[in-house]
Amino acid sequence: MERPLINQAQIEDRLDIVEIFTNYFIQRESVKEILKDIYDLERLSSRIAFGNINARDLKWISSSLKVLPELKAQLISLDEPLINELANKLVDLSHITELIDQAIVDNPPLTVKEGGIIKDSFNEELDELRYIRNHGKQWLAKFEQKERDKTGIKGLKVGYNRVFGYYIEITKANLSLVKDEFNYTRKQSLSNAERFVTPELKEMESKLLSAQDKMVKLEYVLFTQIRDYIKKDVHTLQDVAKVIARIDVYQSLAMISSENSYVRPVFNQSKTFNVVDGRHGVIEQVMAQGSYVSNDVMIDNNYPVLLITGPNMGGKSTYMRQIALIALMGQIGCFVPCSEANIPIFDQIFTRIGASDDLISGQSTFMVEMLEANNALRYATENSLIIFDEIGRGTATFDGMAIAQAMIEYIATSIKCITLFSTHYHELTFLEEKDLGIKNVHASASIENDDLVFLYRIKSGRSNKSYGVNVAKLAKLPDAVLNRANVLLEALEENNIEHHLSNDTLKQAPATSMSVVEKYLDNIDPMALSPN
Incomplete structure (x- = not known):
């Protein structure tokens, strides 16, 4: 979505694959x-490259790679050249899977430096150390029972902590039973017990702790060797991950195209945008089925600029957004929400929609609006798409109207790209008569029993009013406010602002020329100069 294509051949290749997946429902x-059984291999392979992967990540890699043969077989069963090309890029990585399955336990811990990650029988030295550790536990159990029998203290315990190591613990009530011939050496005193050690216990402690320490270190060495072995194939693994990602995208686009009755767009070089029964793919998903009102779009090279008027909530913004969305979806290689689409390929899409500010930077809503509009006016080409929604509403009426008219004239005469320009300044609709390539369309509405009814249909021609007072009535404003607003509206309309605008609309501001010195100075960046 962030990087749509502008090369038609590449777009058609994507659409070909999406169409194949659309036609083969069972295989899709x-x-x-x-x-669903494949984890994020691209992220996991990057962790291998940076050396911060853990044992659980390796198991996820293994389980993901195990399903690749089945995925490849499903793709090849379609017997389509484009799909076969993808399938053949899923190379055999079974040697990685086999190594991980042989080496790593089924449920490894997250940490790799405390042991418990390598399977038995994988390394002979590790198995020997584990034998010492496991039999050491049996020895401790036998030693504990032997000391109980020797001393006659049934509550005698053999324990361990990291500070004092292994010890024999005897409660103070039984201390009188400890005799000198037992060769016990006091190690620690507690409030209700004493802890002792014997030469035999110290010797076994040395063996056990040495084995445990060696075992943990050896497991980490073996893990790093496994990681480094896989790292040699990390680029192949990343390539496979990218192929899987592409397959995932193609089948996802095919799924939504099939489920929502999207159609394959046809692209043209004549800068015409013709769509039959166009819909907004997102909005229709949150509405009751069949309730979305579709609209046709007909924009040709002679009239690339649509000036859209009509009431608030009448569907102007949705109409513009669905055109931009159809263009974007088509250029990522997806089918589009309509019955028929014949559209150009845009090099850029510029939008100025909604109201926002940047208070931290000291930029008002209107300033943000102007900055975004400036970006479009400066960088759009004749092959771009511009969506301007309610330009000029953040300032005084006459200021806003003047800016809006100047912008639409500039786009029509200088940029000449497909543009949708919605406005409540219905006075500007006279621009259609100036032969600038501007065409009026409007969001239709009707008044029934003094109530405003939205039809959500975009029709040719101008709208003579914005129905703002009617929308205010829908919001339940007090009757006194509504009545007063109607009186004021009638008085303002009698001034006939549109007549004054149309009389002098194309008068150009005097051109300003720059001298050679001024041009030279204008190209100098003071911040890049040295003090000398």
């Missing part, structure tokens, strides 16, 4: 189920 569903 099988592919979707297989993909």
